[in-house]
Amino acid sequence: MAFGAVRRTRFAPSPTGPLHLGHAFAALTAARLADPGEFLLRIEDIDRSRCRPEWEAAIHEDLRWLGLDWPQPVMRQSDRLPAYRAALDRLAGMGLLYPCRCRRADIAAALSAPQEGMIGPDGPIYPGTCRGRAMEDAGPDDAIRLDVRRAFERLGFDRIGFHDEAVLPGQRHDLTAEDFIAGVGDVVLARRGMGTSYHLSVIVDDAAQGITLVTRGKDLFDSTYIHALLQALLDLPQPLYHHHRLIRDAAGKRLAKRDDARAIRSYREAGLTPAEVCGLVGL
Numbered sequence: 001m002a003f004g005a006v007r008r009t010r011f012a013p014s015p016t017g018p019l020h021l022g023h024a025f026a027a028l029t030a031a032r033l034a035d036p037g038e039f040l041l042r043i044e045d046i047d048r049s050r051c052r053p054e055w056e057a058a059i060h061e062d063l064r065w066l067g068l069d070w071p072q073p074v075m076r077q078s079d080r081l082p083a084y085r086a087a088l089d090r091l092a093g094m095g096l097l098y099p100c101r102c103r104r105a106d107i108a109a110a111l112s113a114p115q116e117g118m119i120g121p122d123g124p125i126y127p128g129t130c131r132g133r134a135m136e137d138a139g140p141d142d143a144i145r146l147d148v149r150r151a152f153e154r155l156g157f158d159r160i161g162f163h164d165e166a167v168l169p170g171q172r173h174d175l176t177a178e179d180f181i182a183g184v185g186d187v188v189l190a191r192r193g194m195g196t197s198y199h200l201s202v203i204v205d206d207a208a209q210g211i212t213l214v215t216r217g218k219d220l221f222d223s224t225y226i227h228a229l230l231q232a233l234l235d236l237p238q239p240l241y242h243h244h245r246l247i248r249d250a251a252g253k254r255l256a257k258r259d260d261a262r263a264i265r266s267y268r269e270a271g272l273t274p275a276e277v278c279g280l281v282g283l
């Protein structure tokens with residue numbers, strides 16, 4: 001963080017279900033780590049088929065109940081499609097993108113050889129079937145992928161990395177280009193019919209909002225290498241990261257949105273206070 005810069009964090013939920021204890025922990029962590037800087041809320045609603053206005057309203061309500069506050073207006077990713085388009089156009093102009101018509105089943109079939117079955121942050125590593133296609137051929141049913149080997153060549157980097165203040169602070173986490181190509185692969189930057197993806201939106205918006213510290217769960221640690229690569233390609237400033245622990249249920253499973261019993265709202269309705277909910281997540 002540059003000297004004198006205001007520390008700014010964000011909590012960026014998707015309105016696809018009730019916020020649960022894991023979200024409470026993530027939001028409170030982001031707010032605490034911002035102090036005395038600024039804590040922002042951002043609504044990650046690019047997946048229109050899964051997002052609902054009532055879940056968005058519930059996010060505001062639950063977070064306020066927890067005692068959090070944030071500046072207005074709140075950024076919503078569904079309002080930001082032109083910014084994502086501009087980032088894609090820039091990457092396309094560098095010759096780094098290609099349209100992909102492969103469905104999950106095509107990818108699984110292409111990967112049937114056992115040694116090819118590696119799983120990256122976004123699932124099975126894409127075998128590159130569509131890599132030769134030109135962007136001019138892109139149809140409405142295509143996804144858009146980043147040719148990561150070309151991306152590293154363009155940057156002239158043999159590795160990419162970031163700093164995490166929670167995981168080995170002071171040390172840079174690096175992934176070599178070869179490990180990225182083999183273990184992450186050609187990531188989807190625009191999902192079919194969506195015009196963007198989590199990875200693209202999150203880096204464009206973190207930069208637009210001047211986020212200096214990105215706090216998120218450890219489950220997203222490997223995705224941060226993807227974000228670091230995109231930030232380098234698009235000349236965006238790289239924030240500091242803080243990948244925090246995950247809140248698990250009694251069986252050790254990570255909480256999911258459908259886990260209604262652990263919804264903040266359920267605790268609220270059962271008469272718990274915000275302080276008691278903080279206690280449940282160890283804060």
Ligand code: GLU
Pocket residue numbers: 012013014044202215216220
């Ligand atoms: N919308 C993402 C989530 O709910 C945000 C992750 C991030 O902070 O980058 O997991």
